[in-house]
Amino acid sequence: MADLHLGGWREDTLREIGIKSFEKAIDISIEEKVDFILISGDLFDSSNPTIDVMASAARKLYQLKEKNIEVYVIEGSHDFSPTGRTILKVFQEAGLLKKVTSVDDVDGKLRLRGIKDSKTGISIYGVSGIRGSLEKATYDVLDRANLEESEGNKIFMFHSAIQEFKPSSLAHMEAIPISYLPKSFLYYAGGHIHDNGEFELDGYKNVVFPGALFPNNIDELLIFRGGGFYIVSYENDKITKKYVPIKIYPVIILEIPIDRMTSFSIEEKIKEITLNKDFTDSIVITKFKGKLEGNISSINFKKINEYLEKKGARLVKRDTRELILKEYKEVKNISFTKEKLEEDIISRHKDQIAIKGCATDTIPFVKNFMELLSREKKEGEKKDDYYTNILRDSLEYLRKLKLLGGLDEDNLS
Amino acid sequence: MITLDIVGKIVSGDFSGVIIRQKTGVDLELGELLVTREDNDYFIMQIYDISYGSQIPERIRSLAAGLKLEEQSNLSFIDDEISNFILVSLKPTLFVTPNRYHLPKRLPKFFSTIERITEADIKFLEKPNQPLYFGKIRSGSRVLDIDVFLKGDDVITHHVLISASTGKGKSNLVKVLTYNLLNESYAGLLIIDPHDEYYGRTKKGLKNHPNANNKVIYYSTSPTPGSNTLVLDIKTIKPWHLNGIVSLTEAQLECIYLFYNRDREKWIENIVLAENDDVVNTQTLAVLKRKFNNIFGISSDGNALHFRSGLFSNNSGITTIQNVIDYLQNGKTVIVDTSKLGGEVELLIGGIFAEGIFSKYKDLSSKGALYDKPCVSIIIEEAPRVLGKDVLDKGANIFGTIAREGRKFRVGLVAITQLPSLIPKEILANMNTKIIMGTEMSNERSALIESSSQDISEESRNIASLDIGEALLTSTFSKLAIPLKIPLFEDLFNQKVPYKEKTIPRGVDFD
Incomplete structure (x- = not known):
């Protein structure tokens, strides 16, 4: 499962439904006698949730511990903290879950240690997700070859959208390419995308996003109306995936x-x-x-x-x-060309400028005069010549319209 | 009196060619740039032909040569250096005054002294805004330390043709152009790369640019770690993507549009899975299934689709086209490695992305938002495959449309070819910038010369003699045809690389 976002809603009722969804998923898992549970990020909606939320989660995780069902987790973009001070760390210290993101730096490459599940012998590795896909920096230096060469059945947990598998509604979402993940793992347990989906591409089989266990915002409520998780079995070299929808209230x-x-x-x-x-x-x-x-x-x-x-x-x-x-008026399809815009502005302000004795209408006069003044320097034209020419042409235009009456032209020049 | 580097004097000629006598001891080369000065002004001229001259009659010269060859003769001409000489034909290319430069409208003075050009003589070539770097100015085989830039936005949107015979340095040129464009933000680039040579999978490439992390996006059917898998969901493919790239009969097209209008995004899937259709001829359906099997690698496996390769899928790559369009309109360089694809499929993929960005920019244009975005250039190798006369005669394709209309929507092509003569004249004429590298075949040279922005009618021999990495740049956006020396791509890495801060890995625990 992934993206539980416990403690995520502002409304008490929806927040409680989130927790109930988690409780129900755990109950089903116990009933189904699963060997272990994977939570691919965002178990909590923040790295420091409220006491009530922590207590509810702890109670359920303890129940799993009593049943000898291990819980393997990575952090997601919501419950990750760059300081490392997260509730997941506390729960790990308390033995309620195990993070699978421990690494060693070997010659500048990051070598994931992974955890071998004692019941099944499956090795589980993972990289947490961080807001803005900052985990890319980790994937850049991840020792993929070491992971691919390590023997036995392996699961990789990640909390990132995958470029090749993004739904069209999330086309603009930050994502990492699948090529960042090590190839030939038995199963890829994904999180971060709140819709569920199963994918396969070249060396990557069984790439699964369970989606959120319960919608995280009103849009998700409208689209998904609920959430769920996967129960995956592996027998005789064959993986079987069963999606289990969770519905607390319709x-x-x-x-x-x-x-x-x-x-x-x-x-x-x-x-x-x-x-x-x-x-x-x-x-x-x-x-x-x-x-x-x-x-x-x-x-x-x-x-x-x-x-x-x-x-x-x-x-x-x-x-x-x-x-x-009603108060929002529709904007008519006005042509926003530069010329049209200028004309509109001149037109709106023309009554504020009285040009005494001007032989032409204000709008063409202002437009022509602006054009004269905004002429760009010609290639090869000297700077001084450029200024003189502009001034000469402008004065000539004003003289033609008989607008220079009373002005000392020589001084102007 | 300045006697810096006098190489000759004008002895005759007309506006089509000025003849100079070469000074003894000087070796002038085809394509070399020379100047002749008049007060503060000067002419720039380029050598297009070299021949022998002599004051001694032909029969005497032949006799003297025979005597020297056949007998041990010490015979020599009196004042040999005065009597026998080299004549060099020059084309006046530019007249430069302290304030401006333009095409010459008169001849230099008779008997004027001719000098070799220096860097100072071409300082007037300034670096424009939105620069596009081409290389250094070359005078014959001598390289001058003057960088050549044109205004990139203009050049890109008005299409570029790169022409050369094999081994003359086309790939190196494109690498240099694109590498330098990674410093700029005014253009998005789509590179359809049939030889997987631009990203630098196994050697230096665009991935090694200091801005590569933010600017270079690489798609491949066998991606390197961190790059994107080239995979397209068949639901994102539209019937018009096949136009002019896949040959289809009228009946097959009708069948395709029938399915598309009825089933929309499931049209390919439903054609492949169709058992029989009341409206469509069974044979037409069977042929289409076979064609789709060839192109998309799709066949039916009972009631399910079977994909032969990873290029097309029905649940991966639904955002690939959208993402590529977004990258391009954000000024990124998208390299699509098509080295493992067949020719038709490669063009189909290139065409799909090209159509996507062209439509997007047309849409932006209609909303008046076109100039808020960078211009886009599409680099296509072996261009006659999509722009060839025979191809376009069979039906329009998106590349032909862009060649004709792209300029209006700020989408340009960089067409690379060894055979420009296969491209119709009107399209060649639309390629407003041409980078001509060594081309031995005279009909190819003629096609280039006839469609160039400058009069380079005298350059045919020069073009034939261009060595690896040497080029002639003609452009509507340049006042003269510029002889170029393209730097070696590998040499760009000898320049100092800015310090890059180390990124901290996150999302894992160092215990």
């Missing part, structure tokens, strides 16, 4: 089209579309869509939430990103 998305409705009619609309629906113990996301008459504060969200909670919803969250508010 996630219901309530789409509310509110085109040109008033607050009252929105409430009526919600009543109408939820009439025969059961929301018992569910997480409801109200997704408002369309053009709203008036301000967003005119919608009585509190009342809507209370109504849905009365119908059994454990939690109501709202998504108003697709609301179009």
Whole structure:
């Protein structure tokens, strides 16, 4: 499993669901009599979670310890700390889990020590993930050859998006290429990508991202609605992967089209579309869509939430990103060429400058004059000549328009 | 009186060629640059021909030569050095005054003294903004310590042609150009590399540039650690990617678009898996399956797809095209190693990326955001494979489109070839900068000379005699055709490399 982000939600209910998801996954693992558990980063949402979150996790990890089920972990971008002072370190010292990221520096190369699981004989290695894919520096000097040559069945744990396997929705996400990982391992346990997926490419078989155990933000709730983990078995040289979805409470998305409705009619609309629906113990996301008459504060969200909670919803969250508010005016497709923009600005300010007796309209006058003044130096033209020429041409233009009356031209030159 | 390096005097000629008599003891070479001074101004001229001259009648000369050859004769001419001499033909290329320089519109004075050019005579060639480095100025085989730059944005967007016979240093030139571009941020580069020679997998290459970590992205079907696997999800391939690269009949095209319009991103998969289709002729379907097997390496294995190679996939590389486009529009250099791909597949891959960036830039143009992004150059080897007359006659492809329209959208080609004559004249004319290296075949030289930005009609012999690493640069963005000496790529590494801070490995524990 990966990306549990325990302690991650602000809302108590969702934070508790995160912890319950973890507890359920551990219970299933115990029931299924797994030999060991891999957590590929971001067990916690921060390197220093709250006492309650730590206590819940410790309780469950201790249960695994009692059952003699080892837990191997790496840190993820959220629970990593450059100081090394993380709760994972504390849990490791307490014997609740084992980090597989120990290395030795051998001639400038990093040689992962790995841990051999005593029950299965499988060696487990890993590199933690860091925000901004800073783990690349580690992969640059990782002794891959040593890992590839070491004998026996091997698992590699990592917490990075893989360039070749990124989903199109995460095309812009920082990622590392698969070539950074050592080849020919039995299994690659990935984290960081919150969607689940199984991949294979050349020398890399069984590259698996279990995805988050429980969604980590409202978008993930909307897309995935839940999470899960993998139970993997290895028998007779064959790997079998079973995805186990975890659902604590169902996630219901309530789409509310509110085109040109008033607050009252929105409430009526919600009543109408939820009439025969059961929301018992569910997480409801109200997704408002369309053009709203008036301000967003005119919608009585509190009342809507209370109504849905009365119908059994454990939690109501709202998504108003697709609301179009009336006060935002649409910008017409104006041509933003430099010339057009200049013309607009001159036009807006032309009444503020009174050019007495000017023989031409203000707009063409200002444009022509600006053009004269902004001429660039010609190739081979001396700097002094350039200034003199600009001044001469400008004066000539002003003289032509009879705008030099009363000025001492010689002094100007 | 300055008598620095006098090499001759003007004795005759006209505007098409000034003839000078070479001073005894001086050895002038084809292509050498010479100057003749007039007060504060001077002409720059280039040698395009060398011949013998003599005041002694031909029959006397033949007789004297015979006597010397056949008999032990001490016979010599009186004032030999005065009577027999070398005539050198020069083309006036530039007239330089203290304020400006331009093409000559008059001849230098009769009997003017001619000197060898010095570095000081070409100091007026300044380093522009957004520089693109080509090499050093060459005068004959003498290299002057003057770097040649043109404004890179202009050069790149107006296409570049690099032409040379085998072994004349094309690859070295491209390495030098691209290596120096890694210092700049005004251009993204897409290098389709059929010989896997630019990244430097086994020797020095672009990966060794101090900015390589941030700027060089390498895609290969057998990647080095840290580089990207060249893999494309078939869902990201569109029917128009095959245009002009894969030969398809009208019926096959109709079938492809039928599937594409119906199944969208699953069109390839569904064609390969189709048992029978009511609308499509079974034979057409069978031929397409065979073609897709050849190109994409895809076949059906019962109800599942089977991929013969790792290049195409149905669950990896879905963001490859998008990522390459993003890298390019962020000014990175993307090298695509196509050395293990067949010709058609190589062009298909290059075409897919080229189409992606071209479409992106067209889109940016329509939004008025084109100039917020760096320009993009696509380097394609053996260019006649996609720009050849016979290829384009069969149907337009993306490279032909870029050659014709790319300039408007700031996407340019660097077309490398030994056979420029195979490229249609209108496309050659669109290649506004040409770097001409040694070319022995006269029809190839003619194609280059006819389409050059400068009048280099007298340079044919000179081009034929260019040695390895020597080149002639003609460009709309230069006032003269510049003789070049391209430095050796390996020599670039003798320059001082800036200190690089050591990165600290993170994500592992040193106990």
